[in-house]
Amino acid sequence: MLFHVEMTVNLPPDMDPDKAAAIKLKEKEMAQQLQRDGIWRHLWRVVGQYANVSVFDVRDGAQLHEILSSLPLFPYMDIKVQALCRHPSSIHEDDR
Amino acid sequence: MLFHVEMTVNLPPDMDPDKAAAIKLKEKEMAQQLQRDGIWRHLWRVVGQYANVSVFDVRDGAQLHEILSSLPLFPYMDIKVQALCRHPSSIHEDDR
C-alpha cells in the first residue's frame, strides 16, 4: 500500500562537516537502493526547505516504520506520515 | 514545473444532493481531462479524509492558479500549494 511521507531535516548547523557528509552519503545510498527496489516510489525536494515529499509503496505500516527508522537521518528529521489510497477520479494505473 | 497540492473538501452536509452530485461529476471530468493532458500528474485519496494529495506539472504558477480556481469544488476547498523540484537523490526520470 502507499504512504505519503514528508521529511524535514534539522541537522545542527555546527555539526562536524565530515560526520554530516558521511550521514548524507549513506542516506543517499539507501534512498537510491529503495527507489531501485520499487519501494520509495517518488522523491521530491520542497523548494526552499531542507525537506522532501515522498511516496512509499510497502506491504504495511510495519515495513514503512522499519525503513524510516533505519535511515541515517532519522534522528534529525521531523516526519509526517499519511496513508494514501486510490482516488476514484484517478486514471493513473500507478496511483493505486 | 511541479507543484504539490493538498485539497480538502468542505461541502456543507445539508447541501442539496443533486447540486452536490452535479459539482462532483463536473470536478471528476475536469480532473480526468487534466490527467489525460499530463498536467495533473498524480492524484491520491488521503485515507479517512475527504481530501486528496496531488502533483501538477504546469508551465508556471499562473497556469496552476488558472486550473485550481476553475475547479467546481474550488469555493469549497482548503488548498495548500508547495513548489517542488528534483531531489538530488532521486533516480526517477519523472520526478524531475
Added chain:
Amino acid sequence: MLFHVEMTVNLPPDMDPDKAAAIKLKEKEMAQQLQRDGIWRHLWRVVGQYANVSVFDVRDGAQLHEILSSLPLFPYMDIKVQALCRHPSSIHEDDR
C-alpha cells in the same frame, strides 16, 4: 494492519432530533457489526468529548477509507488517522 483513528463528532445543535437519532442508530449498528467482524478492534469514548478513540484492523488503507467514508456520521466528523505497528516492547499477542 492496524490504524489508530480519532473521531470527533460535530452535529449541528439545531439538527432535527429525529434525523440525528436515525443517523446515530445506523452508526451504532455499523460500528457493532464491524466490531463483530474483528475490524473495529477497539472503541473508547473520550471523557468530556463527543469523540472516540478507535483501533482498526484492516487489509490496507483502502479498506479503512471505504469503511470510514461510509459511516453515517462521516460528513459530521473530524477524523485523524495514524498507522500503527508492533512495538518492540509489547508482550500482547494482539497488539501486532
Added chain:
Amino acid sequence: MLFHVEMTVNLPPDMDPDKAAAIKLKEKEMAQQLQRDGIWRHLWRVVGQYANVSVFDVRDGAQLHEILSSLPLFPYMDIKVQALCRHPSSIHEDDR
C-alpha cells in the same frame, strides 16, 4: 479506569550511546512488567515516529502519574493524557 497516553521520545542525537542503551533497556523492562501486571493494557508504535500510543488500566490518576513519572524516559518525553470510558456502541468486554 482507562487512560489513553501518547508518548513521544526526544532523546538528544548526541547522547552517549551506552547511556541511551541503558535507559532504553530499563524502560523496556518496566514496560513489560507493567504489561504483565495488566496495567499497561495496550502498547503500539506510531509508524514513522519515535513514539507510542498506549492504554493504561489504573486505579486513578495518581497511580498513572506515579507510573509515568518513574519511567526512565520520562525526562525526555512529551506525554499527552486523555481519560477514556466505555463507549455506548462498544461490544468489547475489555474496552470498559
Added chain:
Amino acid sequence: MLFHVEMTVNLPPDMDPDKAAAIKLKEKEMAQQLQRDGIWRHLWRVVGQYANVSVFDVRDGAQLHEILSSLPLFPYMDIKVQALCRHPSSIHEDDR
C-alpha cells in the same frame, strides 16, 4: 479522583432568548445540585470569557463523562479535561 475541566460556551448570538434562558436556568440548577453533592468541587468564571474553570471529584472518568454530557449546555461547549492528582508540595487536605 479529581479532574480539571475548562468549559467555554458558544451560544449562537441569534438564539431565541427564551430558549437560551431556559437552558441556562437548567444548567444552573444542575451545577448547584452537583456542588451540593460534593462532585463539582470548584467553579470559577474566567474574566472576560463566557467560560469557567472547574474541579470535579468523581469515582472515575465514566462518571465525569456522564455528568458533562448531560449538562444542557454540553452541545454548545468546548470542553477540555485534565486528570489531576495530589501535588507533593501541597499542604491542603482537600487538594487530594
Added chain:
Amino acid sequence: MLFHVEMTVNLPPDMDPDKAAAIKLKEKEMAQQLQRDGIWRHLWRVVGQYANVSVFDVRDGAQLHEILSSLPLFPYMDIKVQALCRHPSSIHEDDR
C-alpha cells in the same frame, strides 16, 4: 482576587542533580509557606506532566508577579495566568 496559574517545568535533563535537588527543595519550602499564608490557595499535579494547576489569592497582579518571579523554578517554567472571578452559579463560599 483570584488567579488561575498553570506552571510547566522544563528542567534540562542533564542539569547537575544536586543543583536540581536544591532548587526543588527551595521551591517546595516557598510553595508551602505561601499555602500556609493563604495565598497559594490550591495546588494540584497534572497527571503525566511535570506541571501544576494552581489558584492564587492575592491583592492584585503586582503581588502575583512578585511571587511567581521569585520562585526558584521561575527561569525554567512556562507559566499561563488567567484572572478568575466568582461564577454566578457557584455556591462555594471560598470560590469568590
Added chain:
Amino acid sequence: MLFHVEMTVNLPPDMDPDKAAAIKLKEKEMAQQLQRDGIWRHLWRVVGQYANVSVFDVRDGAQLHEILSSLPLFPYMDIKVQALCRHPSSIHEDDR
C-alpha cells in the same frame, strides 16, 4: 489594577444594518462613559482589523468581567485578557 484587553469583533456580514448600527452606537456610548470614569484608560484601533487594544484600570477581575460582559458587542467578540503590573524600568507615573 491594570488589565490589557484585546477585543476582536466578528459581526456577521449579513446582520441587519439598523441592528448593527444600534449595537455599535450603544457600545460607543458605554466605551466613552467608561473612559470618562477613568476605567477604560486606553483604547486603540489595530490597523487593518475590526479590533482594539485597550487598558482597563479596575478594582479587580470581578469588576472587569462585569464591564466586558455587559458591552453590547460582547456576544460577537473574541476577547483576550492579560493582567499587567508596573514594569521596573517604567518612569511613567500612570503606568502603575
Added chain:
Amino acid sequence: MLFHVEMTVNLPPDMDPDKAAAIKLKEKEMAQQLQRDGIWRHLWRVVGQYANVSVFDVRDGAQLHEILSSLPLFPYMDIKVQALCRHPSSIHEDDR
C-alpha cells in the same frame, strides 16, 4: 505614529550572571531614555511572564526597527509588532 509591541525575553538560565546583569542594566538605561524622549510611551510588565507590553510613538516603521534592533536584549527576545491608530470611540487626546 503608534505601534503596539510585545517583547518576551528568553535569556538562557545558565547565562553568566554578570553578563546578564550588564545587559539588563544597559537595557534599562535605554528604555528610560526613550521614555524621557517621549518615544517609548507606555511600558507594562505582563503578570507571570518575563515580558512587557509597550506602546511606541515613532516617525515610522524604520525608526521603530532601529530602536528595537539596538536594544541589548534584542537577540534574546521574541517581538510582536502591531500598528495602531486612533479608535473612533476614544476620547483620550494622547491615544491618537
Added chain:
Amino acid sequence: MLFHVEMTVNLPPDMDPDKAAAIKLKEKEMAQQLQRDGIWRHLWRVVGQYANVSVFDVRDGAQLHEILSSLPLFPYMDIKVQALCRHPSSIHEDDR
C-alpha cells in the same frame, strides 16, 4: 511608509451571484484607483488561494486602516498587516 498586507477572501459560497459580482467590481475599481495614486504599490495573487499579497505606501497606520476598512470586501477578509522598512542589503530605490 510601507506595509505588507495579506488579504484572504472568504465569500460565502451561497452568496447571491449578482451581489458578489457587484462587490468584486467595486473592489477592483478601488484597487486600481489606489494603484494609480501610488498607494497600493504592489498587488499579487497567491497561487491556489482566493488571496493576495500587497504592499502599501501610506502616510501612517491611520491612512492604511482608513483604506483597508473601506474596501467592499473588508467584512469578508482575513487581513494580516506587517510594517516594513528598508533592508540594509537592498539596492532597489523603490524598496525604501
Added chain:
Amino acid sequence: MLFHVEMTVNLPPDMDPDKAAAIKLKEKEMAQQLQRDGIWRHLWRVVGQYANVSVFDVRDGAQLHEILSSLPLFPYMDIKVQALCRHPSSIHEDDR
C-alpha cells in the same frame, strides 16, 4: 515566475562575532548580486524582526531552491515560500 519568500534568521546569540560578521557580509554580497541580476526583485526588512520579505523572479522552483539553499544564512533561517501570479486587478506592468 514570481515567488514570495519570507526569511527569518535565527543566529545563536553566542555565535563567534567574527564568524557571524563573515556570514552576513557574504550574504549581503550575494543578495546584492542577485538584485543586480534582476532575480531578487524586492527585499524589505520586517519591522522589529531579524527577518525579510522578498519577491524573486526565477525560471522555476528549481532555480529558486538552488539560490536559497546556497545563501550563507540558509542553515540558520526559517523560510516560507509562496508562488505568486498576476492579480486580475493589478495595473503594475512589473507585478506579472
